[in-house]
Amino acid sequence: MSLADLALLLDAPVEALRGPKPEEHVWHVSVRNAPGDRLLSDAEWGGGRRRHGACRGHRAARR
Secondary structure, eight states, X not given: OOHHHHHHHHHXXXXXXXXXXXXXXXXXXXXXXOTTSOOOOHHHHHHXXXXXXXXXXXXXXXX
């Protein structure tokens, strides 16, 4: 599979939208604690999300 093929597959759900399409790509990632780790508060998860995105050069989503 080429990079162009992958791009087409990733863009397919956006192309199928009937309404307005997002101006930019959206990046999704699943993150979880290890089974033995303590539970994190929403604030702790939020801080981790911001640090995870920032270290990869992603900016915060516009609201």
